[in-house]
Amino acid sequence: MKYKTQWNLEKYFYSGFDDPDFIRDQNLGKEKLREFIKKYKNIFHTFHTSEKIIEFYDEYTDLICILEKPLYFSYYNYSQDIHNADKVKKYIKLQSEYEKYIKKLDFIQEAWKKIGKETLESLLHNPKMLPYKNDIASIIENLPHIGNETKEKSESMKNMNIEKIQMKYQEINNSDILQEEKNKKISTLYHKLCLCWSDKMKQGNYGDNPMALRNRQEQLPDDFVDFFLSKVGYYIPQYQDFLRTYTPSKITQNSYNLQETIHTYLDVVSEISPNGGAQLQDVFVGSRADLLPKSDKYPGAFSSYRYRSPAFVSLHFCGDVSSVFTFAHEMGHILHGTLSQQQKSPVYYSPFVLAETAAILSEILYFDRHLSQDEKAKNYFINSLYTSIFYQLQITLFEKEGHKLSDLEKYDFSYLWKKIGNTVSGDYFSSSQWENISHIFHTPFYCYSYIFGAIAALGLFLEYKNKNIQIKDIVEFYSSGGSSRPLDLLRKHSIDLYDDTLYDRIFTYLQSLHK
Incomplete structure (x- = not known):
């Protein structure tokens, strides 16, 4: 069977921006928004029963699904034709x-906030609210x-805005000015972003820790993140030993066949979860995978999934080993988003740390079951894991x-980056420029999600290989969405990220791959 490798957006959305259904859905979204606000704005704060809260959750979910559909069509449309000015303007x-x-x-x-902590805590113990428990806890x-963002900004901060800084960064990065001048501008811009971020922390009562907001979004305690980064840092000498002896494989395109990669990946997933394999197969049969290289589509790789909506994936498969692992990574995201549809909407999306765990675990499982005897793949795989951990630690x-x-x-x-x-x-530090790392502008402190993802994924894999957990545990992890706190979910599957011996086992495994 030859799988389709191009999107068919019309099948799931509209024929174009002039499609009557597109215009209808835009108007429907506005109408439903007005109705929702009219119904809930003046009474939601009085809700104290599970029945009322669940009714609110359901109607909010319906509203967001309606509002998102035209936006996602525009986003997907633009991502396939990024040089089309009209599509760019429409998406913006x-x-x-x-x-x-x-x-x-x-x-x-x-x-x-008005409903209050006492009522919310009582809802936590209500059996009817069990599917929503993690959202209530958050x-x-x-x-x-909540509500602190309205505080008056200091005089020096009034003209600063994180979103404007992010847009300016993109503008400078895409400009034709000399690299030295570009770097100076970006350095000044990053200083402004740090000031804005600091102000945001103060307004939100997050204290002096610049990572506190990201930690809260990831549902991780501050002290754990400090412990985690320190624990990973303990193995820096092993990473430097790896760099000393590592020789990159020559990158050759067309070494791996796209159709064969799709088939073998689906076989691996189907062994783990027949349901997951069938649903991922539908991504290709249903024309929701755009996999061939094109100069006018989004240059990187991305996967996109939404509640009660079909998932899409886009990448540039060039036939090299990097393309194979990128494919497995993005399909891991899709598997996570697809199997998690069984969760309720408020706990459908997981924190980034779990999303990256799902994607990296997909790479590991595919490598173990299909590529472990391929020396080129093995060489790439070990370097990719070390990079996911230590380059992201550096950032x-x-x-x-x-x-x-x-x-x-x-x-x-620049001095700090080199230091x-x-x-x-x-001695193996590359003089790569920090100015090109877009994550530090667009999603500050996101990069530790990759470190967490690599460590957690390796932990799950080793527990599975050692028969301490079973296939059903892997499937349950992929199906959990954001229904549990990351550390709680991993503990449920025998992974305790506070356990020193876990890190020893993981880094011993990494060392064994390189021998």
């Missing part, structure tokens, strides 16, 4: 409109930070220290 316009719609729902956060945890430590420089008039981010690079990579 729809994104701006969507953000305004969501802004009108700010009353929900204030209502949770709301309780976030109560001290995270750079961000952490860089944000501490935000209050200083004199700062040198931390030398600490992590030693």
Whole structure:
């Protein structure tokens, strides 16, 4: 069977922006938004029963699904033709409109605060609320930070805005100015972003830890993240030993066949979960995978899944070993998003740390079952894992220290990057430019999600190989969405990230791959 490798957006969305259904859905979204606000804005804060809260959850889910559909069509449309100015403008316009719609729902956060901690805690123990438990727990945890964003900004911060800085970064990065001048501008811009981030932390009562907001979003305690980064840092000498002896394989295109890769990957997934394999097969049969290289489509790889909606994946499969692992990574995201559809909407999406665990575990399982005897794949795989851990550690430590420089008039981010690079990579530090790392602008402190994902995925894999957990545990992990806190979910499957011996087992395994 030859699988389809191009999207058919019309099958799931519209024939174009002039499609009557597209216009109808836009108008329907506006109408449903007005009805929702009229129904809930003045009474939601009075809800104290599980029945009322669940009714609210259901109607909110319906509303978001309606509002998102035209936006995602525009996003997918633009991602296939990024040089088309009309499609770019349309997407930016729809994104701006969507953000305004969501802004009108700010009353929900204030209502949770009025409902109060006592009522919310009672809901935690209500059997009817069990499927929503982790969302309620997150709301309780976030109560001290709700409503603080309206505080008056300091005079120096009034003209600064994180979103504007992010847009300016993109503009500078895409410009034709000389690299040296570009780097100076980006350095100044990053200093401003750090100041804005610091102000955001203060307004939200997050304290002095610049990582606190990201940790809260990832549902991880601050002390755990500090322990985790320190624990991974303990193995830096092993990473430097790896760099000393590692020789990259020559990258050759067309070494791996796309259709064969799809078939073998689906075989691996079907062995683990027949249901998951069947649903992933439908991604290809249903024309929701755009896999061939094209100059006019989004240059990287991405997977996109939504609640009660079909998932899509896009990448540039060139036939090299990197393409194979990128494919397995993105399909791991799709498997996670697909199997998690069984969760309720408020706990459908997982924190990034679990999303990256799912994607990296997919790579590991595919390598183990299909590519472990392929020396080129093995060489790439071990380097990829070390990079996921230690290069991302370098970025995270750079961000952490860089944000501490935000209050200083004199700062040198390039010096800091080299200093931390030398600490992590030693004599093998590459003079790669920190200015090109878009994550530190668009999603500050996201990069430790990759470290967490690699460690957690390796832990799950080793427990499975040692028969301490079973196939059903792997399937349950992929099906959990955001229904449990990351550390709790992993403990359920025999992974305790506070356990020192776990890290020893993981890094011993990595060492064994390189021998």
